[in-house]
Structures are given as C-alpha cells and as structure tokens.
Amino acid sequence: MRKCAAELLGTMILVFFGCASAMTQGFGAGSLGVAATFGLVLMVLVCSLGNLSGCHVNPAVSLAQFLHRRIDGADFMAYVTAQILGAVLGSLLLAATLGTDLGNGGFGTNFFGAQTETSVGLSAGQAFLVEVILTFTFVLVLLGVQARPEQASTAGLVIGMALLLVHLVGLPLTGTSVNPARSLGPALVRGGAALGQVWVFLLAPMLGAVLASLTWRFLACGPPSAAASDLPLEDPTRPPS
Numbered sequence: 001m002r003k004c005a006a007e008l009l010g011t012m013i014l015v016f017f018g019c020a021s022a023m024t025q026g027f028g029a030g031s032l033g034v035a036a037t038f039g040l041v042l043m044v045l046v047c048s049l050g051n052l053s054g055c056h057v058n059p060a061v062s063l064a065q066f067l068h069r070r071i072d073g074a075d076f077m078a079y080v081t082a083q084i085l086g087a088v089l090g091s092l093l094l095a096a097t098l099g100t101d102l103g104n105g106g107f108g109t110n111f112f113g114a115q116t117e118t119s120v121g122l123s124a125g126q127a128f129l130v131e132v133i134l135t136f137t138f139v140l141v142l143l144g145v146q147a148r149p150e151q152a153s154t155a156g157l158v159i160g161m162a163l164l165l166v167h168l169v170g171l172p173l174t175g176t177s178v179n180p181a182r183s184l185g186p187a188l189v190r191g192g193a194a195l196g197q198v199w200v201f202l203l204a205p206m207l208g209a210v211l212a213s214l215t216w217r218f219l220a221c222g223p224p225s226a227a228a229s230d231l232p233l234e235d236p237t238r239p240p241s
Contacts, residue, residue, distance in 0.1 A: 006052040023102045038176075109198075127200050128203070131174055136215070
C-alpha cells in the first residue's frame with residue numbers, strides 16, 4: 001500500500017509541476033525551462049521516494065522493471081493503476097489552479113499534427129516513432145544506471161538528466177510523453193483533440209520500454225548481475241551495503 005501511495009503521489013507531483021511548466025512555457029524560460037522542470041522534478045522524486053517504491057512514476061518504467069523481474073505482475077498492475085490515478089489527480093489540481101487553456105502550452109498535453117504554435121506538424125506515424133525512440137533512450141539509461149549498485153548515489157541525477165534530454169528533443173515534436181500516465185491524465189481532464197490522439201502516447205512509450213529492455217539484456221549478456229540482484233526489487237536507488 002505504501003509503495004502504491006508513493007507512486008500515486010510521485011506521479012501527481014510530476015504531472016502538476018511538469019505540465020504547469022509546459023502551460024507557462026517553462027515559467028518564461030521556454031523549452032529549456034520545460035525540460036529542466038520535468039528533469040529536476042524526477043530527480044528529486046527519485047532521491048526522495050526511491051527507497052519506498054523505486055519511484056517509477058511511469059508505466060513504461062514499471063513495464064521495464066517487470067520484464068527484468070524487479071517487480072512481479074501484481075506490483076506492476078498496482079503501480080500502473082496508482083500512476084494513472086496520480087496523473088489524473090495532478091491534472092485536476094492543475095486545472096483548478098491554472099485552468100486548462102493558459103498560454104500556448106495546451107494544458108501540457110501531447111500532440112501530433114498542427115495542434116500548437118510550436119508543433120512541427122508530425123503525422124501520427126512519425127509521432128509514434130519519435131516517442132518509441134525517446135522512451136527507448138530514457139529507459140535504456142535508467143536500466144543501465146540501476147544495474148550497478150555503486151552508482152546508486154548518482155542514479156537520481158542521471159535519470160533526471162535523461163528525462164531533461166529527451167524533453168529537449170521531443171518538446172517541439174510531440175510535447176514529449178515517454179510516460180503513458182503523464183499523457184493520459186491531462187488528456188482525460190482536458191478532452192478534445194488531446195484525448196483523440198492520446199493512443200499514440202499510450203502505446204509508443206510501452207513499445208519503447210520493451211525494446212529498451214530487450215536491448216539491455218543483449219548488451220548485458222544475460223540477466224542482471226548477482227550484485228545488482230541483491231538490491232530489493234522496489235529499491236533500485238539504495239546504496240550498497
């Protein structure tokens with residue numbers, strides 16, 4: 001129960017702050033400000049909630065952890081449910097605070113086609129491919145940094161920087177999802193075109209996570225090392241004993 005509560009709370013905070021930044025164009029700093037907000041929020045969440053649940057706050061990350069047997073099927077389903085609920089709650093708080101139409105940020109929803117003034121107008125297929133590539137990169141970095149217990153002290157920083165990086169690339173293309181819960185919550189609350197397009201941002205990140213998991217297994221030449229498997233499944237950020 002505490003693990004699910006941590007996932008719900010973490011996802012709610014990520015969506016509220018990240019999408020608020022998107023709505024205000026990085027609080028006046030533009031795309032760099034939006035990317036930095038998402039990255040910094042995830043970094044502090046990993047450092048603060050990692051010992052409770054692993055701080056996935058993302059169904060694609062939970063899927064990768066499930067495929068690597070770091071969580072079981074029951075935890076996977078519970079985590080994803082908590083993440084979706086957290087994203088919806090974060091979106092409702094954002095709507096109550098800023099409304100749903102502030103600025104050109106589109107309530108922080110993801111998009112393809114000519115949805116915003118900053119969009120480059122990708123097709124659905126192009127947006128799908130972009131999200132697969134971005135999620136693949138993000139999850140591969142996450143799996144790599146979690147594979148070595150001695151890197152636990154810097155895991156939050158590296159994971160946060162990875163999210164910042166993919167946002168810098170993806171913001172003008174799709175608004176950057178790499179997280180189905182982060183996309184679904186704002187789309188459900190705002191509705192309209194965002195809800196009609198959200199399928200891309202539900203399926204593509206999950207596919208990207210699967211491909212990253214398969215690639216990491218190939219690169220690592222088999223299952224995680226004994227040293228890595230000594231860590232609790234729900235606590236990939238704990239320092240080695």
